[in-house]
Amino acid sequence: MTSLLIILLLLAGAYLVAVLEAWIANGRLRFATPVLAGIAMLGRESIVPRQPDRIFFETAPVLLLISAILGAMVLPLTPDLITTDLATGALFINAALVYVLVALLMAGWGPDGAYAMIGGWRFLGQLIAYAMLIVMPITAVAMRAESLLTTQIVVSQAGLWNIVYQPLGFGLFFVAAMALAFLPPFDLATANSELASGVEAEYSGVRLAVFRLARLTLVMTLAAATVVFYLGGWQGPWLPPWAWSGLKILAVTAAMLLAGRLMPRIREADLMAWGWMLGIPLALLNIFLVGVLVLVWP
Amino acid sequence: MPAETSHTPHHMSHTAPVEYTCPMHPEVVQHKPGSCPKCGMFLEPREVSADSRPDEHAGMDHSAMNHDDMAFMSMIDVTKDLPRSNDGLPMDWIDVPFGPFFPGLPSALLLILTLDGDTVAGARAQTLAENTALLPDSAAMDAEHFVERLAKLDPLAPLAYRLLARRAIENAAGVEIAPTTARGRIGALERERIASHLGWLALFAQQTGFDWLLQRATALQLHSQQANRQQMLALKPEIDRLKKRLQRTPLLKSRSVGLGQLLPDDKLRGPVARAAGITDDARSTDPAYIALGFKTSQRNTSDILARLQVHLDEISHSLVLIEAAGSIDTLPLPVVADASGDGEAVVETPRGSARLQLRLDQGRVISAQLDTPSTQHLSLINALTEQQALGDALLAVGSLDLSPWEIRQ
Numbered sequence: 001m002t003s004l005l006i007i008l009l010l011l012a013g014a015y016l017v018a019v020l021e022a023w024i025a026n027g028r029l030r031f032a033t034p035v036l037a038g039i040a041m042l043g044r045e046s047i048v049p050r051q052p053d054r055i056f057f058e059t060a061p062v063l064l065l066i067s068a069i070l071g072a073m074v075l076p077l078t079p080d081l082i083t084t085d086l087a088t089g090a091l092f093i094n095a096a097l098v099y100v101l102v103a104l105l106m107a108g109w110g111p112d113g114a115y116a117m118i119g120g121w122r123f124l125g126q127l128i129a130y131a132m133l134i135v136m137p138i139t140a141v142a143m144r145a146e147s148l149l150t151t152q153i154v155v156s157q158a159g160l161w162n163i164v165y166q167p168l169g170f171g172l173f174f175v176a177a178m179a180l181a182f183l184p185p186f187d188l189a190t191a192n193s194e195l196a197s198g199v200e201a202e203y204s205g206v207r208l209a210v211f212r213l214a215r216l217t218l219v220m221t222l223a224a225a226t227v228v229f230y231l232g233g234w235q236g237p238w239l240p241p242w243a244w245s246g247l248k249i250l251a252v253t254a255a256m257l258l259a260g261r262l263m264p265r266i267r268e269a270d271l272m273a274w275g276w277m278l279g280i281p282l283a284l285l286n287i288f289l290v291g292v293l294v295l296v297w298p
Numbered sequence: 299m300p301a302e303t304s305h306t307p308h309h310m311s312h313t314a315p316v317e318y319t320c321p322m323h324p325e326v327v328q329h330k331p332g333s334c335p336k337c338g339m340f341l342e343p344r345e346v347s348a349d350s351r352p353d354e355h356a357g358m359d360h361s362a363m364n365h366d367d368m369a370f371m372s373m374i375d376v377t378k379d380l381p382r383s384n385d386g387l388p389m390d391w392i393d394v395p396f397g398p399f400f401p402g403l404p405s406a407l408l409l410i411l412t413l414d415g416d417t418v419a420g421a422r423a424q425t426l427a428e429n430t431a432l433l434p435d436s437a438a439m440d441a442e443h444f445v446e447r448l449a450k451l452d453p454l455a456p457l458a459y460r461l462l463a464r465r466a467i468e469n470a471a472g473v474e475i476a477p478t479t480a481r482g483r484i485g486a487l488e489r490e491r492i493a494s495h496l497g498w499l500a501l502f503a504q505q506t507g508f509d510w511l512l513q514r515a516t517a518l519q520l521h522s523q524q525a526n527r528q529q530m531l532a533l534k535p536e537i538d539r540l541k542k543r544l545q546r547t548p549l550l551k552s553r554s555v556g557l558g559q560l561l562p563d564d565k566l567r568g569p570v571a572r573a574a575g576i577t578d579d580a581r582s583t584d585p586a587y588i589a590l591g592f593k594t595s596q597r598n599t600s601d602i603l604a605r606l607q608v609h610l611d612e613i614s615h616s617l618v619l620i621e622a623a624g625s626i627d628t629l630p631l632p633v634v635a636d637a638s639g640d641g642e643a644v645v646e647t648p649r650g651s652a653r654l655q656l657r658l659d660q661g662r663v664i665s666a667q668l669d670t671p672s673t674q675h676l677s678l679i680n681a682l683t684e685q686q687a688l689g690d691a692l693l694a695v696g697s698l699d700l701s702p703w704e705i706r707q
Contacts, residue, residue, distance in 0.1 A: 025509065114392055114394040114413070115394070118413070118415075118416055118688065121415070121416065122416065184507050184509070185507065185549060187507060188689075191507060191689070192401045192402075192507065193400075193401045193402030193504050193505045193506070193507060193692070194402060194505070194688060194689045194692055195688075196400065196401060260507070260509075261508075261509040261510050262508075262510050262547070263508060263547055263548050263549045263550065264503075264506030264507065264508040264511075264547070264549050264550055264553045265506050265507040265508070265549075265553070265689070266549055266552075266553070267552065267553060267687070267689060267690065268416070268687060268689070269687065270549075270552050
């Protein structure tokens with residue numbers, strides 16, 4: 001029952017992200033557009049390219065959607081509104097989101113097209129850059145909570161949110177989450193002007209609709225994870241917990257969508273170099289600082 | 299957008315007889331499954347076709363090897379005959395078309411990149427703009443008609459070519475230009491330069507996925523195309539804000555510094571040349587420009603960042619010139635009655651200097667030769683993209699500001 005509610009909330013969230021995305025892109029707040037665009041996509045022909053790897057081609061969009069939903073399953077929206085409060089929740093979300101890479105590689109290989117394939121391999125490189133920067137900041141968050149339970153992580157921030165307690169970790173996680181969701185400026189896999197949409201290039205109609213929905217859901221899941229790990233989850237005065245969760249998630253999503261519009265796309269070589277030469281030392285420093293802080297001022 | 303590819307297809311037929319070989323030691327071949335005597339790995343099945351028995355491989359030319367014949371993917375076998383790039387990693391090279399309608403390139407430009415993974419191993423470029431009918435090669439037409447035709451040559455810089463034709467005809471006919479007319483023409487030419495340079499910025503923004511800049515530059519370009527002098531001068535604060543904003547934009551420098559470098563070369567024209575430290579500008583020898591206080595903008599690093607800076611500087615300086623010129627001319631058709639003679643003119647179009655030589659006979663143009671900047675720049679594409687990552691290569695091609703319409707193959 002809770003699972004169903006969470007999935008419905010995710011879908012509603014994806015819809016709101018689509019509205020938000022269009023609003024940020026062209027300044028027009030239209031609530032019907034995502035629905036109409038979705039219906040239009042369902043009505044269009046879904047072309048299968050010549051000589052596809054049929055299994056990869058068909059599975060990829062669905063796998064991306066499943067990966068995003070799985071990740072959301074361990075994130076609490078209120079103390080009770082969580083599908084499964086796994087004892088290893090903070091770890092599980094990493095495991096679930098690894099399938100984003102698998103899905104994009106499959107989407108790249110499946111259609112037997114050059115643009116898509118280069119996009120898929122690019123994302124493999126991107127994973128090498130961002131993966132550690134997802135795991136290591138979460139480690140510091142779990143250290144403070146002394147638990148991998150996501151509800152416990154929220155409770156641990158009752159006095160002071162992690163965004164203040166470990167701002168460095170928040171910065172790293174936020175950027176890495178944008179890279180994981182291949183949002184601009186990290187949209188190397190779907191770059192329109194370099195690869196004519198890359199891994200999405202050969203998808204159309206209903207398959208593209210699933211792909212887009214999965215992408216929106218993924219952004220929601222990562223925004224929710226940022227809220228749970230760094231922004232005190234459901235906590236906040238006056239409003240009920242679910243409202244706080246919702247507002248914070250939308251705010252994080254808006255920040256993620258807006259940031260990419262204000263700068264050019266990153267170069268792959270730079271992403272890789274900064275991820276390893278700057279990001280990982282900073283993530284280690286963050287773990288060290290949090291370790292000291294936890295001992296001094298829990 | 300579908301792409302023609304030639305990489306290994308996923309599906310391989312399973313009709314030929316099978317033999318077994320080691321993935322690491324291709325010389326180990328037997329007719330039943332087992333393990334390799336050298337390394338102990340499981341032998342993998344491979345189809346045997348009449349023309350590619352492994353024991354005959356030694357003396358064969360593998361350049362045309364067909365991967366379909368192989369039932370397994372031994373990386374050594376698959377890649378041993380492939381050309382190697384500078385990084386030493388052998389990969390299938392694929393020819394990928396970019397254009398003629400590609401989101402990050404000027405329309406009608408066809409760029410075929412040979413990709414080695416994500417690295418460009420070779421490039422071919424051509425224009426598909428069928429504009430030959432408009433070219434004044436073997437022209438024999440009225441002077442007015444000639445000017446109209448040249449103005450239609452390049453829809454991305456119609457005014458510059460109209461002015462070029464006018465000047466050449468006026469020179470041939472020996473017509474003197476009044477100083478006020480010359481200043482009005484400068485106003486018109488500089489307005490077109492501002493619009494064109496804003497278009498360059500918009501393409502740069504489009505290529506790098508920089509949506510904010512794309513919207514701003516496109517809006518300003520649209521606004522400046524037909525603006526009068528007052529409207530143009532009103533754009534100054536907006537353009538200053540844009541420049542200031544770009545200086546603070548994160549990632550912009552790392553995206554453009556040191557990339558797309560070109561050696562100084564006599565093929566370089568216009569902003570591309572000035573970014574390479576070459577003071578190639580037809581305006582610097584024009585007395586009317588000198589009188590208005592013209593000075594060239596110049597950078598020395600010859601990379602994409604230098605081109606960006608030169609374009610931004612020139613937008614500001616063009617506004618100064620428009621202010622000093624005092625008016626924007628509409629460039630009416632020339633009146634040359636029955637004049638005869640040879641004429642030559644050079645105009646600094648937004649993409650660089652274009653040169654036109656023509657012969658006038660009884661008020662009719664009987665022959666003409668045209669040299670355009672994009673024609674020269676097209677031949678630079680190979681040097682510009684070689685061994686660059688795909689994204690950098692496309693951005694470098696974009697930074698040349700090619701107009702497919704003025705390219706003459």
